[in-house]
Amino acid sequence: MSDVELSVTAKNRGYMGLPPSQWLWRAVLPIALLVILFSFAAVDRGVLSAANLLNIAQQTSYLALFAMAQTVVILTRGFDLALGPTVSMVSVGTALAMAGATAAGQDTTVVLLAGLGTGFGLGIACGLFNGVVIAILGVSPFVATLGSYNIAIGVATTLSSGRPVQGVPNLYSQIFYGGSVFGVPAAIVITVMIGVGLQLMLARTVFGRSLYITGTNPRAAAVAGLPVKLNLVMTYVLCSTLAALGAIMMTARTGSGEPNLGGSLSLQAIAGAVVGGTSLAGGRGGVGTAVLGALFVTILSNGMNLTRIDGYVQMVVLGSIVIVGVLLDRLRQERG
């Protein structure tokens, strides 16, 4: 192996064996997070109030869930542009199914099951489409998910006729939004459970290991006998299913099926994942990075809201943050 190769790999790749100085760099983002939090608190004490912190936690849950979904596919060098429209589509579908079931006189359990079944079903279908087109037809993730982006938007607006869908039962909203476990709001509970489960999967299962290896070198993974195509399909299905879960949670909050619920979620979720340290080149990232990134973005938005910074200015700030976050991450990589 030539020395040039050694040096090129040294420049471009992060290493696993971390010298002590690396830990310092890893702490940059959490530290920055705290700094920002306390800076806002200096302007408005209310930022650190229990109510607000809970609010932050709850807000983060949604974004974290979507960031986790994107992280899973980003690990394999892909991304899901259709995440936002998938959320919209699932929201509309779930509400319609529940409204329909209620109208048909079914009892609440059946109604809920109809809703969840439709919601997750749509999510899985979307994931299958993405996965098959990308893994089996060999289309790039960008084009494939751009395609499903358009398809999902079309389906969402058509099914809903462009208007919010009413008929979401109260129990549903209770379970996925209003309720709480030991005082912790439902959204947080669900996200934490999913996060723990996902991290366990990534760190401790063959599937998780395959994701990291496939993202690092897909050719080598295939030659070594890993079922790369199947794994990719499963990855996109997982992403869309997590998105569906997020949609179900958000629908519970709005109380209706919203054809524009997803909005610009796709890019926001990618931004969240990337700010936290997930690398678009594949093979780096996890639940931790997704949550960290989501937390960072949420704290920033929350602080800016409370200190009454103009909504449009917020957009500018958030945009710049993405760049700064990635820059920090790259510096972190180089020092390693």
Added chain:
Amino acid sequence: MSTALTASLPHPAIGLGRSIVGRIGFLPALLVVLVAGMSAIDSQFYGVINILNILRNASFLAIVACGQALVIIAGGFDLSVGAVVALASVVTAKAMATASATFPGNNAVIIASGVAAGLGCGLAVGLVNGFCVAKLKVSGFVVTLGTMSATAGVGLMITSGIPVYGMPEIFVKGFGRAQIFGLPTAVYVALAVVLVMVFAQRRTLFGRYAYAIGGNVDAAVVSGVSIQRHIVGTYVVSSVLAALTGILLTAQVGSGQASFGGDRMMLQSIAAAVIGGVSLRGGVGRVEIVTVSALFLTILGNALNLLHIDSRLQPVFLGVIMVAAVALDELSQRRKSRV
């Protein structure tokens, strides 16, 4: 003497790279089928108004797509083009409104300052993008993801979401909505842009280096090409062309709006590039084909409208057709992969 034995006949051709040839053969055929089919089905399709509409919209998309293509060829990505269109539109309108107040009646100055301000926005965003990618070495996807959000924010800040009026008549009636030899001015602008880009890509140092950097950046470095300067250049071109489109849109509609361009145009520009043969890996692509592709996408959207396909269902068709086009191309390109 060498102890390794080597072939006397060349190794079988390396397969996967030449999607251009495949796509050249594919896209024009598809376009012809589409046009022929639509003409047969709906006589409104080849009505003058519709054709002008198509050409105008295709021109807007083509200009943005050309810039996007250049960035992708050089190995990058520009997600901020949609936002730049909006910002340029708004800034141009505002600048002209302000200039009207300062130099009333002096149309030349008003228009000039408006256009300069608009293009200047493009220049500024392009420089920021280029700097972050080239010097800070952050990936184009991420950088433009950030600038997209920031730029959109600035645009909304300036206008608070309300359209901006106050442009001179001559700018709108005499330019934006005018027709020369029966074709909208936008078409001529687009043609000029495309011709310049075709020349640049083939015959200039800048164009050659864009391909080199996108094709194999290490080779370019080792050959002494100044990478940073050229990367910045491609992002600047992309943003300035997006700004130009924003100005043209403003001239046509008669007001500056932060809702122009946007995510939709950005995604369409990339779709046009990709369907037009630009490889997302960089180093491959031709601006002429991207232009044909932009025309194709525009006609497709128009066709769906005329067929009275529910506007809500149209994105579905668009999505399916786009994926199908690229997938078919991939399948026909399937060859032995090489170590």
Added chain:
Amino acid sequence: MDINIDPTRAAPLLELRGISKRFTGVLALDRVDLDVRAGELHVLFGENGAGKSTLINVIAGTFPPDEGTYRFGGEEIRHLTPQHARVIGISPVFQEFSLVPSLTVEENLFLGREISSKGVLRARAMRKRAQALIDELGFDLDPSKRVDDLSRAHQQMTEIAKALLGRVRLLILDEPTASLTERETGRLFELIARLKEQNIGLIYVSHRMREIRALADRVTVLRDGRHIRTLDAATSTDSELVELMTGRKIDLLFPTIPHHAGKVLVDVENLTLADGSVRDVNFHARAGEITGIAGLVGCGKSELIRAIYGLEAIANGVVRIDGAPYEFPGPRRSLKRGVAYFPANRIAEGLALSRPIRENASMTVLDLPAFARFGVLRHGAERTTIAAIMEKLQLRPLNIERAAGALSGGNRQKVMLGRALTRDLTVFLFDEPSVGIDVGAKLEVYEFMKRLVEAGAAVIVVSSELPEVLALSNRLYVMHNGFIATELTGAEKTEQNVLASFFKNHLTADVA
């Protein structure tokens, strides 16, 4: 330091003193001295990882040295860039990195120094120059063809032509004959002779003894980033050079391998691949022996074993493993049947460089209960098993959590070999096993093969290095243009016979 000074020559063209270069965590060059005279061919000899590539990159200006002085043509050089290096006449020919695949030959020739006026390219002028240069070199190149449409041999020629465009005072060649045909190598050597007459200095990186014997004036041996010795080529022996390079005595370059041919484990009948790189091949390999496949680069030998493993599409024919027909081969199924493949390009197809050694070694066995149950990894068992295997293979340093990318070529091959010990395998397909590996590590790979054979496995070795494949195999197939040209065993297994078999089966005239 031992430098033979020829008093009749002038001051050296290139003079490096005390050059050091450090990359994060790796000291690639440690106070190296080198001088090259005009008109001499100076060979850089050393194991991979010894510093040869780093040194020529410093000379070519790709990156600056951390310490040391650099004099060229008597002048001190600082802050050298690749472009400036070319201007002053230093021309490197690298193995990789220097061609843009989507551009044509002539576009690549002129990359970075195009003939242009005010930013507009002067295509006709460049075409003329390019054609003139190609004609002068006697290469068979079409300047308007895209580089990624060329064979590797033609790409190498383009690389060489590129280096000779413009005024050259020092030419650096990094393993230039790797992909060239006999005729092209001959032309290259003639070219080198002409360049020497024109008083151009040449640095030649190679580990092939015969080339060094044929070409070198002096040889500088590097080891572990340090300059060991500079010798006069005429007065040094092969074993002397190899000893200096490895730092230890090596009596044999190849171990004696006790073959005990047993039953047929791999049987291929009338095999034809979809892309035509292998045509109507009948081939078999037995347990307990090494079956070699020799042939020119591009003859189809790699594709043959890749097809057996399942990486190439089969159009026609039958593959049998241990007597049982094997339909629709694929990597996973091959591993389950006990067939393993070791790719030629470790970086592209073998290792995930940023993952730890442990994960790279266990990549092929994640389906085995010893490593994972019900899809859940058994980290502890994995760690213990892989550590033991790496210990056995003498991986130094023995830290399996390090990223595979931090290892040298030889150590990386050990990680790949580790896969052979993690599961039950009976057929081993080695594709160019010693490419990019130093002599010391090569020996360890050969010893490993010997142990496999002794344990009763069928080992198949595909190699473009004739001495290697002759020494290792018990039976040797020679392939040519996708066909089997001949099968040699015992006394007939000689270099003469191998070379002769090409002329026997020449279906078309030499196109190159």
